[in-house]
Amino acid sequence: MSTYEVGNNDRxxxxxxAIRDGRLIDITRQAGRVGFRVPVAITSxxxxxxxxxxxxxxxxxxxxxxxxxxxxxxxxxxxxxxxxDPEGVALMRFYRVPAGAKNTVAEVTTxxxxxxxxxxxxxxxxxxxxxxxxxxxA
Numbered sequence: 408m409s410t411y412e413v414g415n416n417d418r419x420x421x422x423x424x425a426i427r428d429g430r431l432i433d434i435t436r437q438a439g440r441v442g443f444r445v446p447v448a449i450t451s452x453x454x455x456x457x458x459x460x461x462x463x464x465x466x467x468x469x470x471x472x473x474x475x476x477x478x479x480x481x482x483x484x485x486x487x488x489x490x491x492d493p494e495g496v497a498l499m500r501f502y503r504v505p506a507g508a509k510n511t512v513a514e515v516t517t518x519x520x521x522x523x524x525x526x527x528x529x530x531x532x533x534x535x536x537x538x539x540x541x542x543x544x545a
Contacts, residue, residue, distance in 0.1 A: 421526045422448065422533075431533065434474065441478045443532065446525070450535040456516055459506045468504065477501065481520060481534065495522045498537055 425431040431448040438447035449458070457477055460470045484499055497520045502513040517537035525531045 422446075422531065423526075434478070437471075437474055438478050438482075438532075441475065442482045443478070445530045445532055447478075447532045447534070450533070450539055452539055453518060453534050453536050455506065456536060457501060457503050457518070461507065473503065477503075477534075481518075484520070496520070497522075 422431065426433050426448060430451055432451060432454050433446070433448050435443075435446045435448075458470055458473045460468055460473055480501060481499065484497065499518045499520055500515050501518050502515050504511050504513050519535045519537045519539070521533040521535065523531060523533075
């Protein structure tokens, strides 16, 4: 049985449960629009850092636009990541305007792109912040 570790408490949980709990956000539909052919999820922390947006910020960006930009950039790197890293994890620098920023200057963050198998041995991709707990599917 393949599961993945969630958090630092060594508790094992299924991907579906992590989505139900809000620890992961399923973005498979949006990812499919830019070329991903497997289920894709993003951790809630990565979502808050790279996608979440409010109308009170300086830019007129939307969450849909921010998610699209993130997925397009990740899609370009996903094939290379799977070929270069036998562990199924690739780090990626991503520039975004932080949510709640009073200006529109992009800052860099590092994301981890985890590729692996879910609890049903189906291929999946999970996006997290580089410093988060292990969200790989192994």
